[in-house]
Amino acid sequence: MFLKIKTTLIAATLILPAIAGSAIAGTKIGVLVPDSGPAGLFGPSTRNSATLAAEQINAAGGINGEVIELVFADVGVPPAEAAQAALKLWKGEGVKAFVGMHDSAVREALTGLFQGQVPYVYTPVYEGNACSIGLYVTGETPSQQLAQAIPFLMERETVKSWYLIGHDYNWPRDTNALAKQYIADAGGKIVGEEYLPFTVADFDSSLQKIKESGAEGVLITLVGGGSVGFNVAFAGFGLDKQAIRLGTLIEENTLAGIGADNANRLYSSAGYFSSIESDAAKAFAASYEEKFGTDAPALNTLGESAYDGVTLLAALANKAGSFDVSTIEGIAEGTSFQSPRGTSTLKGRHVNQSIYVAEGTGGTFKVVKTFDNVPSSESCSK
Numbered sequence: 059m060f061l062k063i064k065t066t067l068i069a070a071t072l073i074l075p076a077i078a079g080s081a082i083a084g085t086k087i088g089v090l091v092p093d094s095g096p097a098g099l100f101g102p103s104t105r106n107s108a109t110l111a112a113e114q115i116n117a118a119g120g121i122n123g124e125v126i127e128l129v130f131a132d133v134g135v136p137p138a139e140a141a142q143a144a145l146k147l148w149k150g151e152g153v154k155a156f157v158g159m160h161d162s163a164v165r166e167a168l169t170g171l172f173q174g175q176v177p178y179v180y181t182p183v184y185e186g187n188a189c190s191i192g193l194y195v196t197g198e199t200p201s202q203q204l205a206q207a208i209p210f211l212m213e214r215e216t217v218k219s220w221y222l223i224g225h226d227y228n229w230p231r232d233t234n235a236l237a238k239q240y241i242a243d244a245g246g247k248i249v250g251e252e253y254l255p256f257t258v259a260d261f262d263s264s265l266q267k268i269k270e271s272g273a274e275g276v277l278i279t280l281v282g283g284g285s286v287g288f289n290v291a292f293a294g295f296g297l298d299k300q301a302i303r304l305g306t307l308i309e310e311n312t313l314a315g316i317g318a319d320n321a322n323r324l325y326s327s328a329g330y331f332s333s334i335e336s337d338a339a340k341a342f343a344a345s346y347e348e349k350f351g352t353d354a355p356a357l358n359t360l361g362e363s364a365y366d367g368v369t370l371l372a373a374l375a376n377k378a379g380s381f382d383v384s385t386i387e388g389i390a391e392g393t394s395f396q397s398p399r400g401t402s403t404l405k406g407r408h409v410n411q412s413i414y415v416a417e418g419t420g421g422t423f424k425v426v427k428t429f430d431n432v433p434s435s436e437s438c439s440k
Contacts, residue, residue, distance in 0.1 A: 084116075084120070084124055084125035084126050084127040085120075085121060085122075085124045085125070085126050085127065085154050085381075086126075086127050086128075086129050086147075086151060086152055086153045086154060087112070087126050087127065087128055087129065087153065087154065087155055087156070087157065087368065087371065088128075088129050088130075088131065088144065088147040088148065088153040088155070088156040088157070089104075089105070089108045089128050089129070089130050089131075089156075089157050089158075089364065089367075089368070090130075090131055090133040090140070090143070090144060090156060090157070090158040090159070090160055090164075090168075091104040091105055091108075091130060091131075091132065091133065091134075091159055091160070091364070092104070092132070092133060092134030092159070092160055092161075093130075093132035093134055094132055094134035094135065095134030095135065096134075096281070096282050096283070097134055097160070097161070097282070097360075098134050099282070099311055100159070100311070100358065100360045100361050101132070101134065102354075102355040102361075103354075103355040103356065103357060103358060103360070103361025103362070104159045104360065104361045104363075104364045105130060105364075106346065106349075106350050106354060106355065106361070107346070107357075107361050107362050107363075107364045107365040108128055108130075108157065108364040108365065108367070108368050109128060109349075110342075110345060110346060110349060110365060111364070111365040111366075111367075111368035111369050111372075112126050112128050112368055113349075114345075115368065115369070115372045121371075121372050121375045121376055122375060122376060122379060122380065126372075128368075129147055129151055129153055131143040131144065131146075131147055133158065133160045133164050134160070137163045137164050137166070137167035138167065140160065140164040140167060140168070141164075141167040141168060141170075141171045144156065144168055144171060144172075145171060148172075148176060153176075154176070154177075154381045155176060155177040155178070155179075155371055155375065155381050156168070156172075156176060156177070156178045156179070157178075157179045157181065157364060157367035157368050157371055158178065158179070158180050158181065158367075159181045159182050159360060159361075159363055159364050159367070160182070161182075162184055162185065162188075162228070162229070165180055165184075165188060165193075169188070169190040169193055172190075172192060174190065174191030174192040174383055175192070175383060176192060176381070176383065177192055177194070177371060177374065177375070177381055177383055177386055178190075178192055178193050178194070179193075179194045179195075179196060179367040179368075179370050179371050180193060180194070180195045180196070180197065180367075181195075181196045181197050181363035181364055181366060181367040182197045182360050182363055183197050183198045183199075183203070183306065183307055183328070183359065183360065183363075184197050184199065184229065185199070185200065185228055185229045185232040185233065185436070186199035186200060186201070186232065186408070186434060186435075186436020186437070187436045187438070188407070188438075189407060189438035191383065191387065192383040192386070192387070193407060194370060194371075194374065194390060194404060194407055195407055195408045195409070196363060196366040196367050196370055196402065196408075196409050196411075197329075197363055198306075198328060198329045198359070198411070198413065199408065199434040199435070199436040199437075200232060200233040200236045200237070200306065200436065201236055201433075201434055201435035201436055202329070202411070202413050202432045202433070202434050203233075203306045203327040203328065203413060204233070204236060204237050204240055204277075204306065204327065205236075205240055205432075205435070206413070206429045206432065207304065207325075207327040207413065207415050207427075207429075208237065208240040208241055208244060208246075208304070209240065209243070209244040210415060210427055211275070211302065211304060211325060211415070212241075212244050212245075212246055212275070214426075215274075215275070215302045215323070216274075217246065217274040217275040217301075217302060218245065218246045218247065218274055219246060219247055219248075219249045219271070219272060219273050219274050219275070220237075220241050220246055220247070220248055220249065220273060220274070220275045220276070220277055221248075221249055221250040221251070221252075221267075221268045221271050221273035221275070221276045221277070221301070222234045222237065222238070222248065222250065222251040222252070222276075222277045222279075223250075223251075223252045223253075223254070223264060223268075223276060223277070223278060223279070223280065223288070224252075224253055224254070224277075224278065224279030224280055225253065225254055225255075225256055225279065225280055225281050225284060226253035226254060226255055226256075229279065230253060230279035230280075231253065233277075233279050233306060234251065234277065234279065236435075237277055246275075249271040249272060249273050250267055250268065250271045250273060252264055252267065254280070254284070256281075256284065258284070259284075259287055261287060261288045261291045261292075262291070264288070265291055265292060265295045265297060268292075268297060268300075268301070269295065269297060269300065272300075273300070273301050274300070274301050274302070275301055275302050275303075275304065276292075276297075276301050276302070276303045276304070277304050277305075277306075278303055278304065278305040278306075278308065279305075279306060279307065280305075280307075281307060282312070283315075285305065285307065285308060285312055285316075286312060286315035286316055289303065289308075289316040289320055289321070289324065290316060290317065290320045292320070293319065293320035293321075293322065294320070298320075298322040298323050298324075299322075301323075302323045302324075302325060303323065303324045303325065304325045304326070304327065305324070305325070305326045305327075306326070306327055306328070308324070308326040308418070309326065309328065309331075309358035309359050309360060310331070310332055310356045310357065310358045310423065311356055311358055313326075313418050313421065313422075313423065314356070314421075316418075317421065318420055318421025318422075319421075321418040321419055321420065321421055322419050323417075323419060324417070324418040324419065325415060325416065325417050325418065325426075326415075326416050326418060326423065327413060327414070327415050327416075328359040328413070328414060328416070329359055329363075329399050329411050329412065329413055329414070330357075330358075330359040330362045330363070330398060330399050330414070331359065331414055331416045331423045331425060332356065332357035332358065332423070333416065333422065333423050333424060333425060334398065334399075334414060334425060335425065336398075336400065338396060338397070338398050338399075338400065339398040339399075341398075342362075342365070342397075342398035343357060343398075362398060362399075365397060365398065366395075366397045366399065366402065366409075369395050369396075369397050370393070370395050370402070370404070370409070372395075373393050373394070373395040374386050374389070374390055374393055374404075377389050377393055390404055390407075391404060391405065391406075392404065392405070399411055399412055400412040400430070401431075403431075405433060405434075405437055406434070406437030406438040406439060407437060407438045408434040408436070408437035408438070409434075410431050410432060410433045410434070411431070411432060412428060412429065412430050412431070412432065413428075413429045413432045414427070414428050414429075415427040415428075415429075
């Protein structure tokens with residue numbers, strides 16, 4: 059889902075503490091993270107979150123009685139290079155299963171490589187409808203993020219007209235195809251729709267179109283620095299007085315880049331925010347800070363998703379009694395697990411999960427609405 063640039067491949071191994079002091083070698087789990095490229099910002103929090111999950115799993119007895127060792131590789135690179143990194147871990151280092159937080163192009167390369175021979179949990183926000191054998195998805199899909207959030211915000215902020223703006227690739231287009239239906243069903247209308255190349259850094263033309271459209275809401279599917287630049291300029295144009303903003307990939311790092319002065323009436327919809335007030339989320343945040351320090355990379359929905367990915371993998375393998383894909387396929391449907399997001403249950407290779415709507419006014423996210431057990435319409439038949 060993220061734009062990538064070619065860079066040097068990095069791989070590293072983390073051997074976690076053995077159960078009860080045992081010195082025996084553990085089962086290797088590959089964790090694929092974007093250490094480089096535009097999504098490299100999320101690499102450190104992804105590594106940390108996966109590490110924390112693995113330590114807690116080991117403390118509880120591991121997977122099928124064996125400790126797990128996380129083996130990390132950088133996949134913030136072109137898909138062919140990412141596939142080679144995964145192949146090295148799989149065939150060269152004996153990795154038994156994979157957890158990946160990376161873009162959809164890399165996911166497609168990996169499902170082509172694995173061919174259903176190894177369990178693979180995919181964790182970030184994405185467009186949905188990935189249905190390969192052996193693939194299990196924890197990330198939010200557009201229907202989960204928007205089906206209930208859009209009518210909620212339309213009522214909360216008295217919004218009727220929307221402008222849709224995103225980068226020009228499949229995730230924004232797939233998201234907006236659903237959003238247009240949700241807006242219409244809630245009695246609203248679309249007054250503009252625009253897709254921009256990743257190279258665009260000047261948003262004046264788009265902002266003028268939004269102003270002239272009279273839009274009362276703007277749905278943003280811009281990524282990374284583009285989202286930051288757009289939102290800063292949006293506030294500079296004074297458009298925050300005209301329209302609310304809703305982003306489906308605006309998390310804590312992006313909000314920090316946007317800045318408190320530019321975040322008035324800015325909302326985000328996601329499966330996780332660091333400000334979630336549940337006991338599970340508070341315990342996770344406390345454990346994260348205790349292990350990695352107060353200066354650790356900020357918690358966010360993309361980084362935290364790796365915690366969910368490792369946790370789901372453990373739930374599946376423990377339930378199946380092995381990492382054998384055919385066995386896991388037989389027990390996967392209905393598997394539940396607990397995470398900082400709440401209780402999630404696997405349905406059609408995706409998870410029913412809690413979705414939170416948070417307001418970023420003032421520069422920090424405050425959850426204003428929680429939707430429990432939200433299914434994905436982009437899931438797969440069993």
